Amino acid sequence: MALPAPITVTEAAAEHVKALLAKRGKPSAGVRIGVRTKGCSGLSYTLEYADEKGKWDEVVEAGGVTILIDPKALMFVLGTTMDWTEDKLKRGFVFSNPNEKGRCGCGESFHV
Amino acid sequence: MTTAEATARGEAQAVRACWSCRGPVPARERFCPTCGLVQEPVAGDHFARLDLEPRFDIDATDVERRYFALQRQFHPDRFAARSAKEKALSLRHATALNEAYKVLKDPLGRAEHLLSLAGRPVRADGAETVSDPELLMEAMELRERLSEAAAAAAVDALLAETRANSAALERKLGHAFAAGDFAAAQKLALRLRYAAKLIDEARERRRRFDR
Amino acid sequence: MSMQILEIHEPGETPLPHEAERELAVGIDLGTTNSLVAIARDTRPEVLRLMHGEALLPSVVAYLDGRQPVVGHEARALIGEHPDRVVRSVKRLMGRGYGDVKALAGTLPFTVEPGEAERMVRLRVGGRVVTPVEVSADILRALKNRAELALDRPVTQAVITVPAYFDDAARTATKDAARLAGLQVLRLVNEPTAAALAYGLDKGAEGTYAVYDLGGGTFDVSILRLEKGVFQVLATGGDAALGGDDFDHLIAERLAAERGGPQLAPGDAKRLLEAARGVKEQLSQASQAEIELDLARAKTRHKLARAEFEAMIAPLVDRTIAAAKAVLHDADLASAEIKGVVLVGGSTRVPLVRRRVAEVFGREPLGDIDPDEVVALGAALQAEALTHGSDTLLLDVIPLSLGIETMGGLIEKVVPRNSPIPTAQAQEFTTYQDGQTAMAIHVVQGERELAEQNRSLARFTLTGIPPMAAGAARILVTYAVDADGILTVSAEERMTGVSQSVEVRPSYGLTEDEMIGMLRDSMEHGAEDMERRLLVEAQVEGRRLLLALRAALKVDADLLDATEGGSIEGLAAVLDRAIEGSDRHAIAAAQEALDQASQEFAARRMDRGIRTALSGRALDDLERRMGGAAD
Known part of the structure; x- marks a missing residue:
């Protein structure tokens, strides 16, 4: 039975993850998406290199890279799309989240 | 609870105005769907406060789970950095939740509350x-x-x-x-x-x- | 839709949002003997120390002529030379009236200024008269300074711990002291609850735990259930006037009796108490202590065996054990149901205390936490939770029943002890005379049956009752206890809707005028702190309005034409900039302008909401937008 992947990873995002993992210079299991209960409206994302896969991590393979999702984060990121954005001022990964309702106005946290 | 049941209990007809963004809020919602801020508690019985059907046979762990989950959302500790109005509203929600939990977890309290809802107070x-x-x-x-x-x-x-x-x-x-x-x-x-x-x-x- | 942009970080090194600008809130354990300040970052708490690593600040203040108050070790060192200029153990007087302490005169290391029985006690120190609130404020100020040095930024917010058994008057006095010291109290947390929080989060403990907290001047025992991040206090009890200080007094009396001679001057008595404290500490390690006294130009040598010391303090320890049993009883638990006992407070180092606690709970107390630091660490965790969000939930209770005096001096309980807070209870009264327009209400706190045996919290008169026949008025009095354990009383005449709210400034508290006077006197703070707080409040309020408006624009922007939209956007930008600045009047003006300009928009949105509701689509539609999160 094929369940849909918990998140979608765009090609651009996968390319940049691959490049950053190569640059890190030490073996990695992939990158891990987590959620931390901090910030002015409750939660914030974390995106970190993963040295090893956590026991309960959800694994998403896309474009040749491994994205791990912390089970605590799963319910918050389910159905999001991970993309890469780049302009004159900022570059980084973005998640568009259909579950998202409120935003604290600072762009750094959200609540579900 | 389905919409039909809520309507039958006379709670769901009205739309209130959010005190903050002034948008419409369905009467039984506790947070504004537009701006996400906490709303005035709605008048209602203790069962409704914990999103329970008014009945005597209830699962004690379920009541407690609901109570904790709601206190996690409404306890004043969650609003310490918020505006004065939000703090005041959280205090009212948390107070009402404590009262509802106290009454419902106790079989006698539950029975008396049901009887008073039925217009047959014991006291x-x-x-x-x-x-x-x-x-x-x-x-x-x-x-x-x-x-x-x-x-x-x-x-x-x-x-x-x-x-x-x-x-x-x-x-x-x-x-x-x-x-x-x-x-x-x-x-x-x-x-x-x-x-x-x-x-x-x-x-x-x-x-x-x-x- | 603008999005959060993330970079990949090394594990555990993702910076917190707003790290640069966020205000840090500290946790403070304001103790009878020692005080501490701690901070938590990312649920890792640490005690803030001075450069040389000292964590404990002795709760001792010296008032020397022409100098700022001296706090801590330096003040304690002055007890020998200037005993009359030094105040210690002031926490024992918080929220106390002259009448409460008159009875204890002679045993207290204070010179009490005579006054009215039901008024806050005042101390004579050197040439000046100070209240316990001011002395506590001096200690808090020293802790605030220490934190600012350690953190290299201003600290204006704190969680302060109080004994669970502190009554309303003592809690209010503690909040007043913080205000004088320029600290905004985010929450008063009960000491055993703070200890359980630190212990539970650190050790991942689950189950039912007892916290036995014997401090310098107060004793608390609480039973908590720790489960899935919920810290639920089941019952609490104790004695707000029993602590390690009392052990010192017993030793001091013994030493004085052995020494013989005339009664010691107050200064020598304070030195004797310090010596007694040393003896107690020796006896926690050794089975025998020796000491040389040099008082009133006479040198004497003394010995005390641990067994003798234990016989002396046994009745006091028995009182704590009785309280522990009573709390188990209140929680309806047998000692076998307690999974662990956490010891808090320096006085739990006394071996007899440990033995008796092990006996009553049928298990060895947990020894893997520092009993001096655990309360401050818990306070710091709670301070972080309140300012930056948290998954844990603290559900505390009111330690002592609240009641009102009825006919014949009896008590009618309104809020029973161990009720979860916040709570509100209402009672209905009527008038007993035709045309009666006023009614006196006396609120007391305690478990005894007669009003006079309990603590009088406040007396006030409800006025403005419309004249009616006797028994016709229906006056609903509501007693609300907030999450700090502080009471507010409000009253409403239900036939006519005449209402009034009474902030209970307890009999033993400072009046608002006294507070304002003291705030004016403490020159470092006062105006500046007040201004800062008002600015933060204006910013919070401004951000709330912007958030609300932007959320509304996201769903209903089509209700505005281009001109209207542009004008609202413009005013929002003005408010945005004002919030970044530091002029609270500018923020208020910008907020008012934006509020005015968006009135019409709000009205149209409401119209649309109601029209949709009438067309029957409302709930489904709103529910979809809501995502079901409030269920």
């Missing part, structure tokens, strides 16, 4: 209490045994007996409410009230033996 001071001579006799006899208990063991025995009696009453209350027999439930609740009072007194007496 009709005086009149109700003397109308059941059998109950009076029973209560007087037990109280006499308690006052004569000379050792901790005697109080313990009485406590165990009264607790077993309470448990039986609670089972009967469950049947009475399930059958919609409020008259029977009223009588049973009154007996449960006497049993609870006796347990309190026995525990107080037990405590003195412990000193």
Whole structure:
């Protein structure tokens, strides 16, 4: 039975993850998406290199890279799309989240 | 709870204006769907406060789970960095949740609350209490045994007996409410009230033996 | 839709949002003997120390002529030379009236200024008269300074711990002290609850735990259930006037009796107490203590065996054990149901205390936490939770019943002890005379049956009752206890809707005028702190409005034409800039302008909401937008 992947990873995002993992210079299991209960409206994302896969991590393979999702984060990121954005001022990964309702106005946290 | 059920309970007809963004909020929602801020608590019974159907037989762990989940959202600790109005609203929600949980987790509280929702309050001071001579006799006899208990063991025995009696009453209350027999439930609740009072007194007496 | 942009970080090194600008809130354990300040970052708490690593700040203040108050070790060192200029153990007087302490005169290391029985006690120190609130404020100020040095930024917010058994008056006094010291109290947390929080989060403990907290001057025992991040206090009890200080007094009396001679001057008595404290500490390690006293120009040598010391303090320890049993009883638990006992407070180092606690709970107390630091660590965790969000939930209770005096001096309980807070209870009264327009209400706190045996919290008169026949008025009095355990009383005449709210400034508290006077006197703070707080409040309020408006624009922007939209956007930008600045009047003005300009928009949105509701689509539609999160 094929369940849909918990998140979608765009090609651009996968390319940049691959490049950053190569640059890190030490073996990695992939990158891990987590959620931390901090910030002015409750939660914030974390995106970190993963040295090893956590026991309960959800694994998403896309474009040749491994994205791990912390089970605590799963319910918050389910159905999001991970993309890469780049302009004159900022570059980084973005998640568009259909579950998202409120935003604290600072762009750094959200609540579900 | 489905919309139809909520409507049947007379809660879902109105749309309120959010105090903050002034947008429409369905009356029973606790947060504004547009700006996400906490709203005034809605008038309602203790069951509705914990999103429960008004019934006697409820799962105690489920009640507690709902209570904790709602306190996690509304406790003043969640609003310490918020505006004064949000703090005040959180205080009202948290106070109401504490009261609802206190009433519903206790079978006697639950029974009395159901009866008062049905327009048959138990606490009709005086009149109700003397109308059941059998109950009076029973209560007087037990109280006499308690006052004569000379050792901790005697109080313990009485406590165990009264607790077993309470448990039986609670089972009967469950049947009475399930059958919609409020008259029977009223009588049973009154007996449960006497049993609870006796347990309190026995525990107080037990405590003195412990000193 | 603008999005959060993330970079990949090394594990555990993702910076917190707003790290640069966020205000840090500290946790403070304001103790009878020692005080501490701690901070938590990312649920890792640490005690803030001075450069040389000292964590404990002795709760001792010296008032020397022409100098700022001296706090801590330096003040304690002055007890020998200037005993009359030094105040210690002031926490024992928080929320106390002259009448409360008069009875203890002679045993207290204070010179009490005579006054009215039901008024806050005042101390004579050197040439000045100070209240316990001011002395506590001096200690808090020293802790605030220490934190600012350690963190290199201003600290204006704190969680302060109080004994669970502190009554309303003592809690209010603690909040007043913080205000004088320029600290905004985010929450008063009960000491055993704070300890359980630190212990539970650190050790991942689950189950039912007892916390036995014997401090310098107060004793608390609490039973908590720790489960899935919920810290639920089941019952609490104790004695707000029993602590390790009392052990010192017993030793001091013994030493004084052995020494013989005339009664010691107050200064020598304070030195004797310090010596007694040393003896107590020796006896926690050794089975025998020796000491040389040099008082009133006479040198004497003394010995005390641990067994003798234990016989002396046994009645006091028995009182704590009785309280522990009573709390188990209140929680309706047997000692076998307690999974662990956490010891808090320096006085739990006394071996007899440990033995008796092990006996009553049938298990060895947990020894893997520092009993001096655990309360401050818990306070710091709670301070972080309150300012930056958290998954844990603290559900505390009111330690002592609240009641009102009825006919014949009896008490009618309104809020029973161990009720979860916040709570509100209402009672209905009526008038007993025709045309009666006023009614006196006396609120007390305690478990005794007669009003006079309990703590009097406040007396006040409800006025403005419309004249009616006796028994016709229906006056509903509501007693609300907030999450700090502080009471507010409000009253409403239900036939006419006449209402009034009474902030209970307790009999033993400072009046608002006294507070304002003291704030004016403490020159470092006062105006500046007040201004800062008002600015933060204006910013919070401004951000709230912007958030609300932007959320509304997201769903209903089509209700505005281009001109209207542009004008609202423009005013929002003005408010945005004002919030970045530091002029609270500018923020208020910008907020008012934006609020005015968006009135019409709000009205149209409401119209649309109601029209949709009437067309029957409302709930489904709103529910979809809501995502079901509030269920």
